[in-house]
Amino acid sequence: MKQKSTVAIVKCSSYDDQELETAVNKGLALLGGVDKFASPKEKILFKPNILWPTNPDKCVVTHPAVFKAVLSVFKSTGASLFFGDSSGGLQSPESALKKSGHFQAAQPLGAELADFVNGESVSYPAGVTSKRLLIAKGVLDADGVISLPKLKTHILTRMTGAVKNQYGCVPGMGKGQYHAQFPDLHDFSKLLVDICGFVNPRLYIMDAVMGMEGNGPQSGDPRHIGALIFSTDPVALDAVAAGIIDLDPSFIPTSTAGLQAGLGTYKNEDIELLGDPLEQFVIKDYKVVKKPVQSIPETPFLKNLKRLINPAPVIDKKACTRCGRCIDVCPVEPKAVGWKKGSIPKKSVPVYNYRECIRCYCCHEMCPSRAINVKKPFLGRCFPFLSYIALLMSSIFAKRNDKTK
Numbered sequence: 001m002k003q004k005s006t007v008a009i010v011k012c013s014s015y016d017d018q019e020l021e022t023a024v025n026k027g028l029a030l031l032g033g034v035d036k037f038a039s040p041k042e043k044i045l046f047k048p049n050i051l052w053p054t055n056p057d058k059c060v061v062t063h064p065a066v067f068k069a070v071l072s073v074f075k076s077t078g079a080s081l082f083f084g085d086s087s088g089g090l091q092s093p094e095s096a097l098k099k100s101g102h103f104q105a106a107q108p109l110g111a112e113l114a115d116f117v118n119g120e121s122v123s124y125p126a127g128v129t130s131k132r133l134l135i136a137k138g139v140l141d142a143d144g145v146i147s148l149p150k151l152k153t154h155i156l157t158r159m160t161g162a163v164k165n166q167y168g169c170v171p172g173m174g175k176g177q178y179h180a181q182f183p184d185l186h187d188f189s190k191l192l193v194d195i196c197g198f199v200n201p202r203l204y205i206m207d208a209v210m211g212m213e214g215n216g217p218q219s220g221d222p223r224h225i226g227a228l229i230f231s232t233d234p235v236a237l238d239a240v241a242a243g244i245i246d247l248d249p250s251f252i253p254t255s256t257a258g259l260q261a262g263l264g265t266y267k268n269e270d271i272e273l274l275g276d277p278l279e280q281f282v283i284k285d286y287k288v289v290k291k292p293v294q295s296i297p298e299t300p301f302l303k304n305l306k307r308l309i310n311p312a313p314v315i316d317k318k319a320c321t322r323c324g325r326c327i328d329v330c331p332v333e334p335k336a337v338g339w340k341k342g343s344i345p346k347k348s349v350p351v352y353n354y355r356e357c358i359r360c361y362c363c364h365e366m367c368p369s370r371a372i373n374v375k376k377p378f379l380g381r382c383f384p385f386l387s388y389i390a391l392l393m394s395s396i397f398a399k400r401n402d403k404t405k
Helices: 017-030 064-075 093-100 102-109 164-169 174-181 185-199 234-244 253-261 300-309 325-329 362-366 378-382 385-404
Strands: 005-011 043-048 080-083 119-123 132-136 144-148 150-154 158-160 203-213 221-231 271-275 312-315 372-375
Touching (some): 064 102, 203 234
Parallel strands (some): 043 080
Antiparallel strands (some): 150 158
C-alpha cells in the first residue's frame, strides 16, 4: 500500500514567543520529534521567505518570531545552526535579513549567516527543465535544510508556499535570468520543482499565523489564519494551505508539476492530516484567484496574441515613488520597463515596452510602494473568446509537437 504524506496543522493564534515555541514543539512531535530532523554537529540551514526585506506585519516575509522559535527548538539537537536567503533586488542577503529582523533574531541563538552571495552550477540528473542548476554555496555546504515558507497569494502562481520557497536558494540576479529563460509559467513551475527537488529540505514549516491575501506576493493584505503547518512533503503542505484559503490545489502549477515529478502529492486521498482539524482554519472568502493558470506556446503569432490578451503590469502614477526598482529587477534584455527616452531618471514614472514584456511580474513582486497592478488589456477584457481561441491553438500546436517527437 502506498504510504500517505503526513501534514500536521497546529493552532497558533499570535506571534507571541511562548505560544510559537509551544506550537513548534507540538508540530515536530506529531512528525516524530525534532531529533528526527537534525543531529549533533550537523550543519542545518534554515531558509525563511524574504521576498523583499520589509516590516513583518505586512506579511511579505516569514515572521522573524516564527524563525526564532524554530531555531530555539532546533538548538537543543546540538546541531550547528545556519540561516540565509537570497531576496529579490540588488541588496546583499545580510542587509535584507537585517532589515526584516531575521539577523537580529538569529544572533542570540548562535546561528550564523550562510553564503547566499556566491553560487555554483551543480549537476541534477533528475531535473526536468535543466540538468544543471545554480545554487547558493550556503545551501551546498549544509548537511540539511529546514524550509520556512510563508502562506501568501501570488498573482502568477495563485499561491506561494513550500515548493516555491526554495527559489531563494538561487543567488542574486540568477533568479531574474531564470525568469527570462523560462517565460512560460508551467515551464517555470517545473524549474521551481527541480530546484526544490535538488535542495530537498528535510522539513517544511509554514508560517500561516498571518497570511497574505489579494495582490500577492508583496502588495496584498494581511489576513489572520492562526496556524503553523508542518510536513516533509512540500506539495502536500501547499495543498493543505490551499485548502485553508479555499483554493483548488490543482490550480497551483507547482503542485501539478510536483506530482508529475514525484516531488509529492496534492491529492486528498494521499494525504494524512494530524493535529488540529483543517475545518477550523478554512476561510471561504479568502481573496485569491480561483481559476487555473493558462499558458500559450511561444510561436510568433501566439506570442503576440498573448501580449494582447494576457494580464500586464501597469504602474499607478500617483502611487509610484520613482525608485526604479522595477527597472532593476526586470530580467529581459532589452528591458521591458525603463525611464522614458529623454527624461531624467527617477524624475518621471517608468514606462513599459510590452513587446519585450514576458509577463513574469517581477516588477509587480518587487515594487515597494504597491504601485504596480496587474490588469487585463482592452482586447482581453472586451473579447474574452480570444483566450479560448488561443487555448485551442495551443492544443493544436501541442498535438503537432507530440506527433513530430
